[in-house]
Amino acid sequence: MTKGLLNRAAMAATLAAWTLAGAPAVAASAPAADRPVSVRYVFDWPVADFAIVPIAVGQAKGFYRAHGLDVRVILPPDAQTTARMLASGEGDIGFEGATDVVFAANIALPITSIASYSQHNSWCLIGRPGEPINAADLAGRTIGTFTDSWTGAMMRFVLQHAAARAGSVRQIITQVDNIPLLLAGRIDLATNVAAYGVAAALEQTGRMPELACGDAIGVPDIPVWSFTASPAWLARHGDTARAWLAATNEAIGWSVEHPAEAAVIFTRAFPESGSAAFNIAGWRYLSHAMSGTGGYLAQTERQWTILSRALRATGQISTLPPASTYFTNAYIPG
Incomplete structure (x- = not known):
């Protein structure tokens, strides 16, 4: 895809870089009660595109602030860096292809999916x-x-x-x-x-x-992208992860209900992303894939089983661990 999901060799290089740097020492956040907690959101691509619409809306409409958060979007230097940035403590929550999560588990890179970005395979x-x-x-x-x-x-x-x-x-x-x-x-x-x-x-x-x-065309209806984080960060910042997903859930809902306005908000925040017309058309179409039978953010063992088996069958991964290896629903709002 244009989004540039990682291939197996690139993921292996990411693991090597993380290993050389050493596992991060994650410090617990202890902000003042009236000061929002900073969250570094690492995108999967060095150029912003309309997949960031809900995050931009969450910032502009105050959804994150209402949950005590200050979210900063980080564009990585290339499409092969997001997982390493999370694993090394250079980012907190990431946006990555579901296949990248499976690759990470295959080489023991410490990344897990905390929610699905969308609910359908578009x-x-x-x-x-x-x-x-x-x-x-x-x-x-x-x-x-x-x-x-x-x-x-x-x-x-x-x-x-x-x-x-x-x-x-x-x-x-x-x-x-x-x-x-x-x-x-x-x-x-x-x-x-x-x-x-x-x-x-x-x-x-x-x-x-x-x-x-x-x-x-015979493709399974499973989510394309995930919100991700490292287990080390989650262990110390579980409440922040829950607050971020709760705010993001609200921002997605607003963006789906107001697709044109949401895309304009994003375009103003990221003018290099293209014209407002381009982003409105793209987000309007993508917004139809955001909700499923479980609402927004939901993820299941079924989706991860289908995906991991497909990657194993094509020789892209060497092992097939339980589907629960790839994800956790512990931080999704009830």
Whole structure:
């Protein structure tokens, strides 16, 4: 995906860096009663995008302040640093792909998921406007993909669903964005979380792209991203984690109910993220994936079992521990 989830080699390098630096000494917060507790929120990408909308809303609308928190967004230097920053104490709560959480457990990097960011798998095959996608017949098609682990896991499901051999589908790896290649006719289909493809296509053509998602392409409906933290930080700052998730839950709810206003708030806070129109289109689409049967933030053993088994089947992880290894629901508001 454009979001740039880690691959296994990058995660191993992260563990090596953390090991050399040593495990962090996490100091307990003891702020004055009238002073908010600082929380460093580390994004997964060096450039802000509309996935930060709820956090920006939480800041601007006072949701965090009401829970006694002062949240600062940190953009990492690259897409391979968030886990290391949390493990080494350079950040408190992170935003990471669910696959990265599984990779971390596979190499004993101390990171755990404390909540799901969204509730549905909005990763899709994306086609040019007006050209419907036949997901059952992909043989001979050229598909723009990325090197991230989420794309690798989802493409396995797609090819199984289409009964296509990997070699019969030409996968063109792109590093930044595959929508321009799609719209220029250089590839037949693109892959990404749909919101990014929708926003890009609307901005460039004024038309909705064709989408094939979920059951139509054989991918499981599991969350793409997680909020994460290190067990060491959680052990000392459990109340802060609970307060942060409670405030974030409220901010997500407000952002879903007011998508255009929420996206404008984000754009003002992060003007380098693109136009307000781009962010409104992207967040409006992404907002539909935020709530599930358990409301916001919920995570289950089922989602982690499906994901870890898919990564194991494709050789991306070497072990398959219990699903409970990857997450905790201890800090999600009741």
